[in-house]
Amino acid sequence: MIETATETDRLDRRRQSIVESARALFVEQGFERTTLGHIVDRAGGSLATVYKLFGNKEGLLDAVVFDQAGSGESLIREVASEGAPPAETLRRIAAKLHQRLLDPGEVALVRIVIARSIEDPTFARRFFETTAMCTRQALQRIFGAWSEAGVAMEGDPEMLAEIFLGLIISDLQTEAISHGVAGKPSQERLALRTEFFLKGSGLLE
């Protein structure tokens, strides 16, 4: 049978719906405690559909994580292409990256990946490579480009990228484990830290 457009659509919507329900439940209860039954109850459709679309529970987790996960690479590219001076560019990147990574959904996703990583390290490595590693390399390229363009800065691009990303990642880690106890990682405190970085790297105009 040749698939018609409407059928493809329906399957697509089913897929979407299942992934969304699964994500919500994984985020609430974790992977192991979430049963396929509950996911199906919430999403509509049926178990058979889940197995047809994702193979098994792990396949569904894969879809949940990698449908959403994105690196900050494009975000960095966009801001960089605005052509602002280095200091301002970095301020914008910090703010946007922070906002994206500290989004509750994103934090929850990171928790799930770390949890899963205990029994399946490969899974977490894959996640890391498609997110943090890409982001860091994009940052490193920016520092490198500035350096070659004659912008004065203290420290090599690799270290600067590491420190700069660390300013944001440390908030993510704190939030992942403290569930809000540490106080909201606010934009103002991030801004303070960003200025600290700018001064230290000699990039402050």
Add this chain to the structure above:
Amino acid sequence: MIETATETDRLDRRRQSIVESARALFVEQGFERTTLGHIVDRAGGSLATVYKLFGNKEGLLDAVVFDQAGSGESLIREVASEGAPPAETLRRIAAKLHQRLLDPGEVALVRIVIARSIEDPTFARRFFETTAMCTRQALQRIFGAWSEAGVAMEGDPEMLAEIFLGLIISDLQTEAISHGVAGKPSQERLALRTEFFLKGSGLLE
């Protein structure tokens, strides 16, 4: 019956043995996939003993995590009491704290806590309060003391403590999720970052 010393010892050793086996297995396979049966097989003793000592599986997790978890507070106190100048003191603290937090056992523990935190946020908050929060406060006190003693520094103690700890925490987060892919977080790279911090904070002698 009045407990004799040898009996207390035996129970203590049993407890120790069970906690150690549980930790090893939790670290390898995660909390949910580890069965009490396997723990007992490995530790010796029996299920009944586990239930007597820990109540249930969660109680055992609690013992595993909080027996080991310690804040960096005492470490910081010790180094501070050596009376070295601020820059040198911070170098020593960074090195020792990094070594402790990046120890594979400690990283694995953090993974377990984060995993568990999905269904029991309170648990993770408790962990956070007895570890990271204490450490940060200890750092903050040091910066505050220096500041009051007339040492010149740029930025308030709270922010400095946040950034300084972030230098180390970001490595922990990276290691927790990347399982080594990011390359060994080496002492040399930490040293570079520490110098960056010292320059930026104006604490370099």
Add this chain to the structure above:
DNA sequence: GCGAAGGTGTAATAGGCATTACACCTGTAG
């Protein structure tokens, strides 16, 4: 030795869940 108190090992209990098997329904082509 001896009796008891409590630790120890083993064998149920009981429920849960991923996965599979199967029957039904719906929409389509001829």
Add this chain to the structure above:
DNA sequence: CTACAGGTGTAATGCCTATTACACCTTCGC
């Protein structure tokens, strides 16, 4: 209209594991 092909819902299947119940044994005071 009819037969069918594949999606869909439901009811097993089969295994696993936290927890409990119970019988045995070790140890210690006397």
